[in-house]
Amino acid sequence: MKAVGSRLLQLVVLLGTISTTLFLLLRLSGDPAILLAGEGAGPETIAAIRIEYGFDKSLTEQYLIFIWEIIRLDFGRSLVNSQPAFGFVLQYLPSTLHLTFLAIFFNSVIAIPAGVWLGAKPNQRRRQILSTIVSVTQGTPAYVIGLVLIQIFAVWLGWLPSIAGTGTWAWVLPVATLAFALAPNLIRVVAASIEDTTRQDYYRTAKANGAAPNILLIKHSLPNALLSTTSLLGAQFAFLLSGALITEFIFAWPGLGLILVQSITNLDFPTIQATVFVVAYLVFFVNLIMDQIFRFADPRLRRSQL
Amino acid sequence: MSNAIEIKNLVVSFPTPAGYSAVVRGINLTISPGDRIAIVGESGSGKTMMGLSMLGIQPTSAQVEGEILIGDVNMVSAPDAVARRLRGNYISMVFQEPLTSLNPVRTISSQLSESVRRHNSISKKEAEERVLEVLTAVGIPAPKERMKSYPHQLSGGLRQRVMIALALINNPQLVVADEPTTALDATIQAQILDLLRSGMGDAALMLITHDLAVAADVCNRIAVMYAGNIVEQGPVAEILSNPKHPYTRGLLSAIPKFDQARPALNPIPGSPPTITEVVSGCRFASRCAYADAQCTASEPEFINNVACFHPVTGAIK
Numbered sequence: 001m002k003a004v005g006s007r008l009l010q011l012v013v014l015l016g017t018i019s020t021t022l023f024l025l026l027r028l029s030g031d032p033a034i035l036l037a038g039e040g041a042g043p044e045t046i047a048a049i050r051i052e053y054g055f056d057k058s059l060t061e062q063y064l065i066f067i068w069e070i071i072r073l074d075f076g077r078s079l080v081n082s083q084p085a086f087g088f089v090l091q092y093l094p095s096t097l098h099l100t101f102l103a104i105f106f107n108s109v110i111a112i113p114a115g116v117w118l119g120a121k122p123n124q125r126r127r128q129i130l131s132t133i134v135s136v137t138q139g140t141p142a143y144v145i146g147l148v149l150i151q152i153f154a155v156w157l158g159w160l161p162s163i164a165g166t167g168t169w170a171w172v173l174p175v176a177t178l179a180f181a182l183a184p185n186l187i188r189v190v191a192a193s194i195e196d197t198t199r200q201d202y203y204r205t206a207k208a209n210g211a212a213p214n215i216l217l218i219k220h221s222l223p224n225a226l227l228s229t230t231s232l233l234g235a236q237f238a239f240l241l242s243g244a245l246i247t248e249f250i251f252a253w254p255g256l257g258l259i260l261v262q263s264i265t266n267l268d269f270p271t272i273q274a275t276v277f278v279v280a281y282l283v284f285f286v287n288l289i290m291d292q293i294f295r296f297a298d299p300r301l302r303r304s305q306l
Numbered sequence: 307m308s309n310a311i312e313i314k315n316l317v318v319s320f321p322t323p324a325g326y327s328a329v330v331r332g333i334n335l336t337i338s339p340g341d342r343i344a345i346v347g348e349s350g351s352g353k354t355m356m357g358l359s360m361l362g363i364q365p366t367s368a369q370v371e372g373e374i375l376i377g378d379v380n381m382v383s384a385p386d387a388v389a390r391r392l393r394g395n396y397i398s399m400v401f402q403e404p405l406t407s408l409n410p411v412r413t414i415s416s417q418l419s420e421s422v423r424r425h426n427s428i429s430k431k432e433a434e435e436r437v438l439e440v441l442t443a444v445g446i447p448a449p450k451e452r453m454k455s456y457p458h459q460l461s462g463g464l465r466q467r468v469m470i471a472l473a474l475i476n477n478p479q480l481v482v483a484d485e486p487t488t489a490l491d492a493t494i495q496a497q498i499l500d501l502l503r504s505g506m507g508d509a510a511l512m513l514i515t516h517d518l519a520v521a522a523d524v525c526n527r528i529a530v531m532y533a534g535n536i537v538e539q540g541p542v543a544e545i546l547s548n549p550k551h552p553y554t555r556g557l558l559s560a561i562p563k564f565d566q567a568r569p570a571l572n573p574i575p576g577s578p579p580t581i582t583e584v585v586s587g588c589r590f591a592s593r594c595a596y597a598d599a600q601c602t603a604s605e606p607e608f609i610n611n612v613a614c615f616h617p618v619t620g621a622i623k
């Protein structure tokens with residue numbers, strides 16, 4: 001409960017900061033009504049917007065109204081299509097969740113066994129493989145991976161579609177892009193955690209009791225190493241949810257990342273704000289779930305029974 | 307089996323920029339069944355490395371030479387699969403820091419039964435009965451409940467009892483205890499020492515400690531280590547009343563004696579050679595009040611239980 005409370009406090013502080021910043025940005029960067037009306041709008045339109053959005057009221061009053069509205073999840077209407085921004089953004093959520101879950105799944109399935117393999121027996125050859133992976137991939141941004149994959153599989157080979165919604169297999173390339181972008185880091189951390197367990201006292205104790213290498217790995221290294229990897233997986237999960245901006249953009253994947261890029265391009269403030277809020281809530285829930293996973297997996301965090 | 311373990315010319319070395327340097331430098335030691343021997347010596351004298359190599363679990367960078375004979379198995383050269391069958395079964399080890407020496411994410415019971423079931427083909431249920439039995443034997447109150455605990459839920463003293471239970475669970479012939487009470491506070495120390503003194507069953511005990519008083523309290527024999535060598539060994543009474551090696555004498559006079567009106571601590575001045583340092587002759591010479599030309603010319607051999615050219619006689623003043 002205490003953990004939930006402190007996560008909640010984090011959320012409130014985060015959202016408060018974001019919304020205040022957006023509020024000030026919109027109001028201090030010139031006349032917001034003109035900004036919102038868009039280019040070529042007539043004076044009547046601007047005046048109408050000024051009244052509709054309450055820009056004629058005092059700044060304090062505007063702020064209080066603004067806060068009250070966002071508490072009710074009322075971010076106003078999208079400037080592009082006039083739908084209520086919050087509902088509009090929510091339509092894009094399933095698509096992002098879909099991408100996120102698949103990417104995390106493939107990322108884990110590739111990276112965890114690879115990391116375990118590299119960390120379990122840190123000999124010269126495996127160390128070299130590891131450092132090669134790290135040095136090659138660390139500097140490679142996701143968009144480069146994405147573009148390379150598109151070039152190979154969509155353009156040259158023509159095996160897979162590169163644009164979302166163009167076939168059953170449209171998810172493959174964006175998921176692969178994200179998995180490739182995330183995996184090296186996960187491999188590195190899993191390998192380091194596994195290797196670290198072999199230097200621990202409990203590992204030596206198990207050895208002193210005759211444990212064979214596979215038992216040492218499965219019963220002693222793995223549980224501890226995976227525990228210390230959970231927080232990275234959580235962070236990667238939150239990262240994907242907060243919009244794999246560039247990847248979604250490249251593949252025209254209709255998710256939160258794409259909508260955020262578009263709404264920023266269009267200066268669609270209500271949509272920007274709604275997106276940021278949805279993402280913040282998602283990250284909040286991911287963190288909450290991660291806390292629970294930790295509590296479940298690490299006996300030291302459970303309430304002590306004795 | 308005539309001996310619990312027989313160590314012949316054991317050398318343990320680590321790679322350094324200047325080649326391998328020995329931290330255990332040719333130790334010979336025999337431990338008979340039921341024997342209780344204390345290994346005493348300053349920090350860095352190689353006690354732990356000797357203990358670890360007796361089980362064949364020295365750090366991977368260490369190079370071990372010589373013979374460590376358990377029955378007809380030489381732990382130095384035996385294949386891991388053979389040595390593994392003896393570890394935790396014939397020979398076991400208790401470590402200094404009980405909290406970190408137990409797996410934090412597994413229950414006491416699962417860690418103990420893992421070891422029982424590895425060395426005996428018995429059912430899960432029988433293993434748990436054995437766990438309960440040994441936890442009771444080492445004096446853990448409410449052992450049934452404690453079995454389900456995780457290491458962090460126990461006090462330091464109970465954790466060390468669990469470690470001892472783990473060491474005893476397969477009725478070993480020899481238990482190596484590496485400073486098992488150093489991490490505990492004084493009253494708990496005394497309880498654990500009691501357990502080591504009278505709760506070990508038939509197992510021989512090799513107690514590593516830097517405390518001569520503890521050694522005298524628990525063991526019947528003492529071997530004194532200095533800079534990788536055993537420099538003196540003998541029955542407790544003999545070592546305490548009539549130490550022959552100047553280093554042993556120094557250690558003894560360093561023990562505070564509160565019943566006598568004298569300055570409490572009288573440590574030996576100087577420090578032992580570092581592992582890479584090349585020393586000609588006796589490695590204690592630079593700190594020894596009895597040193598002469600012979601001492602720096604060649605290294606004294608271990609004869610009549612002491613490695614010294616000029617063994618001292620007479621009771622300690």
Ligand SMILES: Nc1ncnc2c1ncn2[C@@H]1O[C@H](COP(=O)(O)OP(=O)(O)OP(=O)(O)O)[C@@H](O)[C@H]1O
Nearest residue numbers: 320329348349350351352353354355356365516581
């Ligand atoms: N992994 C290692 N690599 C290199 N040198 C090591 C390693 N482990 C131990 N040593 C060295 O070996 C020597 C003997 O160490 P050991 O731990 O056996 O001493 P000890 O007598 O047990 O000391 P203490 O009373 O402090 O436990 C020390 O000089 C130490 O620095």
Ligand code: SF4
Nearest residue numbers: 588591594601614615
């Ligand atoms: S051999 Fe010489 S230097 Fe070494 S302990 Fe004996 S008297 Fe001292």
Ligand SMILES: [Mg+2]
Nearest residue numbers: 353354355484
């Ligand atoms: Mg030690």
